[in-house]
Structure formats: structure tokens, C-alpha cells
Amino acid sequence: MIQIQGVHKMFDLADGGTYAxxxxxxxxxxxxxxxxxxxxxxxxxxxxxCISGLxxxxxxxxxxxGTPVEGPRKGEVGLVFQKAVLLDxxxxxxxxxxxxxxxxxxxxxxxxRARELIELVGLTGFADYLPGKLSGGMQQRAAIxxxxxxxxxxxxxDEPFGALDALTREHMNMLLLRVWxxxxxxIVFVTHDLxxxxxxxxxxxxxxSRPGTxxxxxxxxxxxxRTIDMRYSExxxxxARQLRGLLDVxxxxxxxx
Amino acid sequence: MAALVTWHLASLTTSPLILPGPIPVATQLVRSGSxxxxxxxxxxxxxxxxxxxxxxxxxxxGTAIAHSRRLDGILRPYIATSQAVPKAAxxxxxVLWLGFGLGPKVTIAALISFFPLLENTIVGLRRVDPxxxxxxxxxxxxxxxxxxxxxxxxxxxxxxxxxxxxxxxxTVGAVIAEFVTANKGLGALIMQAQGNFDTRLxxxxxxxxxxxxxxxxxxxxxxxxxxxxxxxxxxxxxxxTRTEWNP
Numbered sequence: 001m002i003q004i005q006g007v008h009k010m011f012d013l014a015d016g017g018t019y020a021x022x023x024x025x026x027x028x029x030x031x032x033x034x035x036x037x038x039x040x041x042x043x044x045x046x047x048x049x050c051i052s053g054l055x056x057x058x059x060x061x062x063x064x065x066g067t068p069v070e071g072p073r074k075g076e077v078g079l080v081f082q083k084a085v086l087l088d089x090x091x092x093x094x095x096x097x098x099x100x101x102x103x104x105x106x107x108x109x110x111x112x113r114a115r116e117l118i119e120l121v122g123l124t125g126f127a128d129y130l131p132g133k134l135s136g137g138m139q140q141r142a143a144i145x146x147x148x149x150x151x152x153x154x155x156x157x158d159e160p161f162g163a164l165d166a167l168t169r170e171h172m173n174m175l176l177l178r179v180w181x182x183x184x185x186x187i188v189f190v191t192h193d194l195x196x197x198x199x200x201x202x203x204x205x206x207x208x209s210r211p212g213t214x215x216x217x218x219x220x221x222x223x224x225x226r227t228i229d230m231r232y233s234e235x236x237x238x239x240a241r242q243l244r245g246l247l248d249v250x251x252x253x254x255x256x257x
Numbered sequence: 258m259a260a261l262v263t264w265h266l267a268s269l270t271t272s273p274l275i276l277p278g279p280i281p282v283a284t285q286l287v288r289s290g291s292x293x294x295x296x297x298x299x300x301x302x303x304x305x306x307x308x309x310x311x312x313x314x315x316x317x318x319g320t321a322i323a324h325s326r327r328l329d330g331i332l333r334p335y336i337a338t339s340q341a342v343p344k345a346a347x348x349x350x351x352v353l354w355l356g357f358g359l360g361p362k363v364t365i366a367a368l369i370s371f372f373p374l375l376e377n378t379i380v381g382l383r384r385v386d387p388x389x390x391x392x393x394x395x396x397x398x399x400x401x402x403x404x405x406x407x408x409x410x411x412x413x414x415x416x417x418x419x420x421x422x423x424x425x426x427x428t429v430g431a432v433i434a435e436f437v438t439a440n441k442g443l444g445a446l447i448m449q450a451q452g453n454f455d456t457r458l459x460x461x462x463x464x465x466x467x468x469x470x471x472x473x474x475x476x477x478x479x480x481x482x483x484x485x486x487x488x489x490x491x492x493x494x495x496x497x498t499r500t501e502w503n504p
Binding site: 130 | 386393395398407489491
């Protein structure tokens with residue numbers, strides 16, 4: 001369980017002390033998929049990095065099962081970025097095992113697990129390929145495996161499919177759900193795509209623009225497992241419209257900025 | 258071939274003192290073979306010592322600067338200033354300090370090949386993907402791990418490119434230093450030949466110098482290709498905005 005309690009975060013000094021995040025509180029349950037959506041600049045990515053421990057907070061607390069987050073800790077969070085951020089000179093397998101090397105654990109113990117995960121994301125046969133030979137979607141799958149290899153307690157994903165075309169993104173959504181069903185990981189997912197958020201999540205956190213606060217937390221009424229057809233169901237459309245309405249409150253100011 | 262023919266034709270219309278033809282030059286090359294070889298070894302020694310020394314210091318200093326903003330702030334102005342000085346103009350000074358032996362030539366060669374290595378090492382080690390740094394940070398990686406697993410492989414192509422530039426610069430440096438001070442070496446041989454109005458010998462030595470430069474460059478090119486292939490690395494680049502590499 002991740003508890004975010006009254007978290008404040010300031011912008012860097014240049015901005016003259018305005019809040020990036022103000023009084024954000026949120027509890028993420030074990031094994032849940034929670035999406036953060038909001039207008040650009042609302043601090044959703046900042047919140048994600050606060051959870052990872054890479055960004056410090058000025059006020060409030062973030063607790064992992066009751067233990068406060070005070071900087072990055074080995075093996076607790078798996079990060080996935082918008083870009084795959086694979087090391088070009090390493091094969092898929094070597095990229096996937098990078099965290100293991102950094103932790104100083106024996107690689108050999110993780111090779112089988114790596115193969116399983118590579119198979120799970122549909123990269124079977126590509127373990128010895130260099131990233132340059134793979135498509136954007138395939139690179140991102142490798143990045144997901146790299147984040148899962150060390151069994152982190154939570155997967156933090158920062159617009160991981162934002163750079164992919166619509167169809168590939170839909171495939172990746174299904175793939176992520178399959179991975180989630182198999183591994184039961186807690187996932188915090190930042191996106192600007194409200195339909196993606198609605199489709200993947202148990203709950204969607206809608207944030208306001210600067211300073212970032214929680215406007216509303218919306219529970220997704222769709223059953224699991226999710227199917228592509230659900231994207232066209234009445235419940236889904238209603239949910240999407242509701243989320244849209246919550247985001248549009250910010251439109252007048254957002255349009256100026 | 259066309260160039261040789263043009264050269265030959267041009268030499269027929271000019272005094273052999275100004276432009277000797279390819280055939281007399283080739284004859285000279287053979288006749289003065291042992292003289293040229295003796296001096297070639299001297300120059301080659303200066304180049305290799307200067308190049309190895311200059312690049313090593315360049316790589317080490319560059320690595321230190323790439324890792325420390327403070328060191329960068331302190332050293333950068335001095336390095337920039339020192340680069341503005343034409344190194345060839347320092348040759349007489351180094352003779353005064355280091356005498357007439359190998360010392361001043363190696364120093365000049367090292368000084369000139371130092372800078373491309375310094376600059377490319379800094380750029381190569383520093384210009385890594387910020388997200389990759391976040392990834393390593395999130396894994397709790399130690400600085401030496403970030404260096405070995407991220408910065409060094411990323412920077413290696415840049416360093417290899419720097420080495421190719423550096424070896425050519427070292428050649429220029431050694432020859433210029435010999436112009437000023439030496440009684441041995443190919444640069445000195447050119448000056449002697451000039452003094453004796455032996456234009457054929459000058460041409461012969463220039464050809465030898467050129468061939469040597471090309472061989473050294475190709476040698477490093479081979480090493481570069483091998484390294485890039487072995488470590489699955491892409492091409493390195495020289496930062497095109499940098500112009501202060503003038504020898």
C-alpha cells in the first residue's frame with residue numbers, strides 16, 4: 001500500500017516559490033492500477049517521481065507499507081519512461097538484466113525469469129537483438145521487462161505509450177493488462193490520454209493544473225478482465241465523458257497557456 | 258594517376274628548383290632512403306610519445322571535468338585561454354625550458370593532441386540521456402556503476418573520434434617543433450633541404466610525412482572500427498560548434 005499524505009512540492013527557485021503539487025493525498029492499494037491524468041503541467045509526472053523517491057517533497061509524507069520514502073531504494077520501484085531508455089550497446093537480454101547487475105546480484109539466477117518475462121511480453125526470439133533493430137513498441141516491451149525483472153513492489157509508468165501510434169498503443173494496453181494479471185503488481189500510470197486511463201485503471205485520479213491538486217478520484221466500473229470491446233460499451237463512454245468534463249474545467253486557462 | 262601526370266607536366270614548364278617532377282623526386286626518395294628512415298624514426302617516436310601522453314592526460318582530465326561542475330568551472334577558463342595560444346608559437350619557449358632533445362617536440366605534440374581528447378571526453382561522458390540517469394538513480398546505482406555502465410560506453414565513440422583527430426594533430430605538432438629547434442627528424446630534414454635549395458629532398462620528405470600521417474590515421478580508424486563493432490557502439494561525433502582546436 002502506498003499512502004500519499006498532504007504532499008507539497010515546490011518548483012525550482014526560478015519559479016519564485018509556486019507549488020508544483022499542493023496538498024495531494026491519495027492511497028494506492030496493493031495490486032491496484034491507478035492512473036494520474038490532468039492538463040500538462042499539472043504535476044502528475046512530478047508526483048510519480050516523488051513516489052519513486054527521485055524527487056523530494058517539502059511537506060507531507062509518502063509511505064510504502066508504513067515506511068516513509070526518503071530517496072530511491074534498491075529494488076522497490078520499477079520505472080518505465082515515455083522513451084524505452086534502453087542502452088543501445090546492450091542486447092535486449094543484457095538491458096533487461098541491467099538492474100540485476102547494478103544490484104550486484106548474480107545474473108545467472110535471473111536469466112530464466114528474464115526469459116519468462118520476455119516471452120510474456122511477446123519478445124520471444126529477440127533476446128539477443130540490439131535495441132536499434134526493434135520497433136518502438138518492442139523497445140517499450142523490453143523496458144517493461146527491465147522494470148519487472150527484480151520484482152519491484154510497484155511499477156511507475158510515465159506516459160509509457162505516449163510516443164506510440166494509436167493501434168500499437170492499444171496492443172500495449174492489452175499487453176500491460178496481461179502482465180498485470182500475471183504478476184499482480186501495483187501500477188501507477190501517468191497519461192494524458194483519458195481513454196487509456198479509463199481502460200486500464202481501477203481508479204483514475206484527475207488532477208488540476210498548477211498547482212497540482214487532486215480534483216477527483218473516479219472509480220472505473222468496468223469488470224476485469226478488460227477486453228477491447230469494452231472501449232465501445234456504454235459504461236466506458238459515460239466514464240470517458242465524465243473524465244472529459246472534469247478535465248475541461250481547466251480548459252479556459254489551459255487554452256491560454 | 259591524373260594528379261601525377263599533371264604534376265609531371267607542370268614540372269616541365271618550371272625550374273626544378275621550384276617544382277621538381279615526380280620522377281626526380283622518386284629517385285631522390287630512393288637515394289636518400291636511409292637518411293629519411295633514420296629521421297623518420299625520430300619523428301615517429303616524438304609523435305607516438307606526444308600522442309599517447311597528450312591523449313591520456315586529455316582523457317583523464319576530461320573524465321574528471323565531466324564528473325565535477327566545480328572542477329569544470331575552475332579549469333575551463335584556463336583551458337580555453339591556453340587553447341587560444343597558437344601552440345607552434347610556444348616551441349621556442351619549450352626549447353629554452355627543455356633543451357634540444359625529444360622533450361620540446363613531445364611536449365608540443367602532446368599539447369596539441371590533448372585538446373580534442375579533452376573536449377570529446379567531456380562531451381561523450383556528459384551527453385547521456387537524462388532519463389537513463391534517472392533510471393540508474395532509481396536503481397540506486399553508485400557513481401562508478403553509472404560511469405562504467407552508462408557514461409563510458411556512451412562516451413567511447415567520442416573518445417575514439419578524438420584519438421583520430423589527436424594523432425593527426427600530434428604529427429603536425431612534432432614537425433612544427435622540429436622546424437624550430439631540431440637537427441634530427443623529418444621536420445629538421447625539410448629545413449636542411451631548404452637551406453641547401455634541395456627542393457627534391459623537400460618533396461620526398463613531405464611525401465613520406467603524408468604517407469606516415471595517413472597510415473597513423475588509418476591505424477586508429479581500424480582500432481575504432483574494431484572497438485565499435487566489439488562493443489556494439491554507434492559512430493561518435495566531433496562537436497561541430499567547437500572551433501578552438503587550431504594547432
